[in-house]
Amino acid sequence: MTGVTKRFLYGSFLSVLNKSGNKLVGMLSTLILVRLLLPEDFGLIAITLMIINVTESLSDLGPSNYIIQKKDLVDSDVNTAWTLSLLIKTLISASLILFTPVFSAFFEMPSLTISLPLLALGMVIAGLGSPKILLMGRNMEYGIPFKISISQKITSVLGTIIAAFVFRDYRALIVGHLASTISYLIFSYYFAYQRPIFTLINARNQWNFSKWILKSAVIGQIRGNIDTGFAAKFIGAAFVGSYQIMKYYTSLPVSLLVQPILTPLIAALAKLKDNTNHFNKQFETVCLLMGSLGLIMFTVLHGMSTTIVFVIFGENWLAYTYIFKVFSYLLLVSPLSICFGKALMSMGKVKSLFVFDIISLVVLVCAIGGIFAFAEITSTNFVYIKVATDFFIALSLCIYAFNALVFTLNKFWIKFGLLYVGNLFFYYCVINLPYLDNIIIWRNELVVVAVSLLFNLLLSLSLFRKDFLAILLQVTQSRSK
Numbered sequence: 251m252t253g254v255t256k257r258f259l260y261g262s263f264l265s266v267l268n269k270s271g272n273k274l275v276g277m278l279s280t281l282i283l284v285r286l287l288l289p290e291d292f293g294l295i296a297i298t299l300m301i302i303n304v305t306e307s308l309s310d311l312g313p314s315n316y317i318i319q320k321k322d323l324v325d326s327d328v329n330t331a332w333t334l335s336l337l338i339k340t341l342i343s344a345s346l347i348l349f350t351p352v353f354s355a356f357f358e359m360p361s362l363t364i365s366l367p368l369l370a371l372g373m374v375i376a377g378l379g380s381p382k383i384l385l386m387g388r389n390m391e392y393g394i395p396f397k398i399s400i401s402q403k404i405t406s407v408l409g410t411i412i413a414a415f416v417f418r419d420y421r422a423l424i425v426g427h428l429a430s431t432i433s434y435l436i437f438s439y440y441f442a443y444q445r446p447i448f449t450l451i452n453a454r455n456q457w458n459f460s461k462w463i464l465k466s467a468v469i470g471q472i473r474g475n476i477d478t479g480f481a482a483k484f485i486g487a488a489f490v491g492s493y494q495i496m497k498y499y500t501s502l503p504v505s506l507l508v509q510p511i512l513t514p515l516i517a518a519l520a521k522l523k524d525n526t527n528h529f530n531k532q533f534e535t536v537c538l539l540m541g542s543l544g545l546i547m548f549t550v551l552h553g554m555s556t557t558i559v560f561v562i563f564g565e566n567w568l569a570y571t572y573i574f575k576v577f578s579y580l581l582l583v584s585p586l587s588i589c590f591g592k593a594l595m596s597m598g599k600v601k602s603l604f605v606f607d608i609i610s611l612v613v614l615v616c617a618i619g620g621i622f623a624f625a626e627i628t629s630t631n632f633v634y635i636k637v638a639t640d641f642f643i644a645l646s647l648c649i650y651a652f653n654a655l656v657f658t659l660n661k662f663w664i665k666f667g668l669l670y671v672g673n674l675f676f677y678y679c680v681i682n683l684p685y686l687d688n689i690i691i692w693r694n695e696l697v698v699v700a701v702s703l704l705f706n707l708l709l710s711l712s713l714f715r716k717d718f719l720a721i722l723l724q725v726t727q728s729r730s731k
Contacts, residue, residue: 279407283414283422284563289491291420295427296494297482298365300475301346301353302373304468330452332381339377346370357482361420368424372431379435382444398437406430469607473614473643477636480618481629489629492570499562500577501584503547508540508585512592533593533655534662540585541666542710545673546703547585551578553681553699572630576637580644582670587644590651599654606650610643665713672709677702 347367354362386395410426417425481490551558555575559567594603617639621631680698 279411279426281562282411284495284567286414286418287420287422289488289495291423291491292495293482293487293489293491294359294361294365294420295423296478296490297357297359297487298362298369299427300478300482301366302369304471304475325447326449326451327456328381328384329447329449331384331456332446333448333450334453334456336374336377339373343370343374359482359487365420365424369427372428375428375431375435378446379438380442380444381446382442383438386442394441397441398434401437402430402433405433469604469611473607473611476611476614477618477632480622481632484622484627485629485632492567493573493629493633495563495567496559496570496573497577499558500551500574500580503551503581504584504588507543507547508588512536512540512588530655533589537586537589538662538666538714540589541669542706544581544583544585545670545706548578548581549673549677549702549706550699551575551581553677553702554695557695573633576633579637580640582674583641583644583648587647590648590655593655594651597655602650602654606647610646613643614639669710669713673702673706676705676709 347370350363350366353366354360383395383398406426406429409429410422413425414422416422478490478494481493552575555578556568556571559571559574591603617635618632621627621635625631680702
């Protein structure tokens, strides 16, 4: 196993452990918060963070990606990236504070005058973090970011829970967010101290690389948050709160497993981009793992949606189970779309990603706008259209990247298609055919999921037995060394 592969596997392991720890702590805190706060409280913070995320994306120059791909790196590159990011974050934060009354009047939410300025300040606090963090991705060092992230999350959750018992409203979530940004600032210097130097000496070079990432980040944030804006304006904060909670929990598998596993992918694939055959082979392996994982996650969340909502949120949230179930469909394509997107990034095709983001944003705006223009405005219609559009966009990215990366339709991709078709066909037979009630007397969600997962395993092994054995052998050899 090559050194690059070893570092990729180790980085993936730490990244998964990091995300899993963060999400586990977050899940435990949410279990407490949903019983102390109202959906309107979550809705207010969701709207505030929507505004923050969209505007903060204007400062996303992709400094880590710039540092990773630069062949000859000097100290001024790191300091310039840090300085540019901080200056833009400060400007955006000041603008948000100035325009807070406008946002409050537009969404008809007076509480935004409190939440928005405070969270905007958090943007600047996070921007002051140690510049040494920017070097971690280039060197495929994930130990220190892991320590910082875990420490940051624990501090944030403790602050949120304590504040929830004290205030019993949205102010608890504000306290938690500020605790997160302040702790990041402190821990970044504690674990990775590097004296920041204000300089713009290499600003032109970074801008030439980062302008496409910046544009893509802005479009991506608008695309990711526009649904919240529409829902807040036309449906109400109460729906936004439940909508965001269900959307968050269905995306947890992606956050816990897919994103962490693929975090080192850009750096790893970038080192293989000059060898097309090796690049394709390694990428096919990653796609196989992500596709299999996506099928498993969908089966569990869709098949056990009622049980999951009841156990996690309680009986009062069962009315929103349909949101949870509909969003679970995105798990079928999200892992693969993320995988293909990172592959495009590793090959330097950032302009291609930006063009795709522009097109997908237009599609999403037209789809959501069509609800309010031509259909009845209901929460159900909104959820179905949003998920269907996101599914189409993610699938389109996979097809777009497949062609852009010059893959061929070989036996691997044919078998990969059979894996998806076979698993989904069997799953829907299990949950829909009425005669199964006579065969399986105790037919509940757990039985349906267990039978479907068993079939998933058998079909996967029959189609990709050699591929899975090769992956297992690589992991075993890595541990033995």
